[in-house]
Amino acid sequence: MAVAKTTKKPAAKAKKPVAAPKKVVAKAKPVAAKKVAPPKAVKKTAATAPKAVKKAVAATPKATKPKSVPAAAKSAQVKAMPGAYSLVLKGARVIDPASGLDAVRDVAISNGTIAAIAESITAPRGTKVMDLKGKVLTPGLIDTHAHIYEHVTGDFGLNADLVGMRGGVTTVVDQGGPSALTIGGFQQYVVQPSSSRVLCFISTYLAGGLLGHRYVDLYGPTGINVDAIVKAARENPGLVRGIKAHAEPGGFSRWGVESLKLATKAGKELGLPVYVHLGTLWPVAAGKTVDAQDIIKEVVPLLSPGDILAHPFTRYPSGFVNQDGSIHPLVYEALARGVKIDVGRGAHFSFDNAKAVIGAGILPDTLGADLHGYNIKFPDGGRWYRGMFTDTQEMEPPEGPAEALPPFSTPYGLHHTMSELLALGVPLPKLVAMCTSNAAAMLGMSDTLGALRVGQPADISVFKVLEGEWKLLDSNGVSVTAKQLLHPVMAMRGTLMQMSDSPLLPDVTDMAA
Numbered sequence: 001m002a003v004a005k006t007t008k009k010p011a012a013k014a015k016k017p018v019a020a021p022k023k024v025v026a027k028a029k030p031v032a033a034k035k036v037a038p039p040k041a042v043k044k045t046a047a048t049a050p051k052a053v054k055k056a057v058a059a060t061p062k063a064t065k066p067k068s069v070p071a072a073a074k075s076a077q078v079k080a081m082p083g084a085y086s087l088v089l090k091g092a093r094v095i096d097p098a099s100g101l102d103a104v105r106d107v108a109i110s111n112g113t114i115a116a117i118a119e120s121i122t123a124p125r126g127t128k129v130m131d132l133k134g135k136v137l138t139p140g141l142i143d144t145h146a147h148i149y150e151h152v153t154g155d156f157g158l159n160a161d162l163v164g165m166r167g168g169v170t171t172v173v174d175q176g177g178p179s180a181l182t183i184g185g186f187q188q189y190v191v192q193p194s195s196s197r198v199l200c201f202i203s204t205y206l207a208g209g210l211l212g213h214r215y216v217d218l219y220g221p222t223g224i225n226v227d228a229i230v231k232a233a234r235e236n237p238g239l240v241r242g243i244k245a246h247a248e249p250g251g252f253s254r255w256g257v258e259s260l261k262l263a264t265k266a267g268k269e270l271g272l273p274v275y276v277h278l279g280t281l282w283p284v285a286a287g288k289t290v291d292a293q294d295i296i297k298e299v300v301p302l303l304s305p306g307d308i309l310a311h312p313f314t315r316y317p318s319g320f321v322n323q324d325g326s327i328h329p330l331v332y333e334a335l336a337r338g339v340k341i342d343v344g345r346g347a348h349f350s351f352d353n354a355k356a357v358i359g360a361g362i363l364p365d366t367l368g369a370d371l372h373g374y375n376i377k378f379p380d381g382g383r384w385y386r387g388m389f390t391d392t393q394e395m396e397p398p399e400g401p402a403e404a405l406p407p408f409s410t411p412y413g414l415h416h417t418m419s420e421l422l423a424l425g426v427p428l429p430k431l432v433a434m435c436t437s438n439a440a441a442m443l444g445m446s447d448t449l450g451a452l453r454v455g456q457p458a459d460i461s462v463f464k465v466l467e468g469e470w471k472l473l474d475s476n477g478v479s480v481t482a483k484q485l486l487h488p489v490m491a492m493r494g495t496l497m498q499m500s501d502s503p504l505l506p507d508v509t510d511m512a513a
């Protein structure tokens with residue numbers, strides 16, 4: 001079980017464990033990374049911070065309560081007994097949307113468990129202390145959309161820890177890589193060896209996400225077996241958190257919404273959400289035409305509360321935004337039904353459509369980055385991929401001379417996706433909620449994930465907010481100027497502390513405006 005292994009995850013498994021708190025080494029060079037943002041003005045309103053902290057500290061459960069937590073932990077100023085804490089994280093802006101906390105706080109860790117959160121924790125001599133002044137500390141970030149079935153999905157599948165722990169993200173959710181036929185390998189070769197917590201939405205199709213769903217003929221109703229999905233999900237209850245399906249013109253031109261009907265049948269039987277990809281993936285069948293606006297009409301009535309529509313900002317037809325720039329009216333009906341929205345940034349992201357959707361008052365619930373091998377620029381030169389396949393199953397080639405075009409996607413990650421929405425005016429605490437408490441709710445794991453709770457295993461992300469000027473590019477090459485850029489510093493799971501060193505992370509100097 002993916003979740004149960006949290007406790008037995010030894011530091012030795014980490015690729016780059018960092019035992020002692022050492023100076024945080026930013027990937028950013030000082031050229032663009034002008035300075036680390038000072039902690040935001042902290043509001044200590046009675047309604048938020050102090051109350052939340054008091055509650056969190058008082059809520060220490062008996063079973064997991066570290067014996068050494070001193071009574072003083074209940075007050076704003078904590079003076080710890082020698083040996084009480086193994087680590088104190090000092091002075092970060094702590095944003096914990098689940099409890100409403102947004103204030104400068106110290107966080108004490110005792111043998112991999114959060115032991116105290118208080119305004120000031122005085123650590124006795126000998127306790128490891130990490131100075132996080134100017135940085136932001138949150139519950140471990142959750143990336144709700146990634147493709148990490150390495151090797152089995154070919155170049156499409158990334159290494160889980162490069163997306164996860166080494167990218168400052170503690171939990172990574174694979175969307176549709178493993179299937180009923182291949183989930184055993186996912187459990188054995190991805191979930192078990194990773195230092196990140198790995199979960200999945202199991203593929204609707206027996207083929208799973210091979211080569212990023214390149215061969216369209218594998219994805220019709222004949223390649224779907226509801227009983228097999230149900231059986232695989234029941235055999236892997238901690239791992240399978242939902243079902244991944246598609247509703248886009250290529251599949252629609254061949255099978256209508258039949259595949260999605262089968263996915264929702266399995267979802268209902270399991271009581272798990274269905275995650276629906278919107279926006280072109282496969283070419284429309286020869287001789288057929290599809291009115292993209294018709295797809296969502298057939299999709300919405302199939303959805304139940306808690307099901308998820310993905311890629312709301314897609315630059316392809318069949319998303320939330322009609323060709324004339326208006327929002328599809330059925331999007332509002334979907335929201336009224338309790339359907340959730342995941343950004344699924346990936347190959348789809350359009351600033352123009354994001355502005356249209358957010359401008360219409362629709363804010364996604366979660367923020368999957370949708371990282372995969374086709375949209376990450378590898379150190380050896382990168383790839384061209386425009387988010388869909390041609391009818392020969394090739395990736396859609398770029399138009400025009402390569403040097404005249406922006407790369408399909410500049411390197412990015414979950415933090416970068418947060419920066420993009422920050423640049424569009426979404427407040428930071430909302431973005432943190434999307435990647436923590438909201439994501440945990442989507443996974444049905446609010447009790448154990450997505451919040452900072454005294455007595456629970458440490459599951460923490462730390463990032464910095466760089467101040468300067470950056471040019472953020474979407475998948476169409478449209479740019480937005482950002483004054484702030486989030487960049488990961490580290491991730492913690494239990495006793496494992498991992499500095500952010502993933503080679504997939506963007507080099508912020510490349511984006512300097």
Ligand SMILES: [Zn+2]
Pocket residue numbers: 145146147175346370
């Ligand atoms: Zn995806």
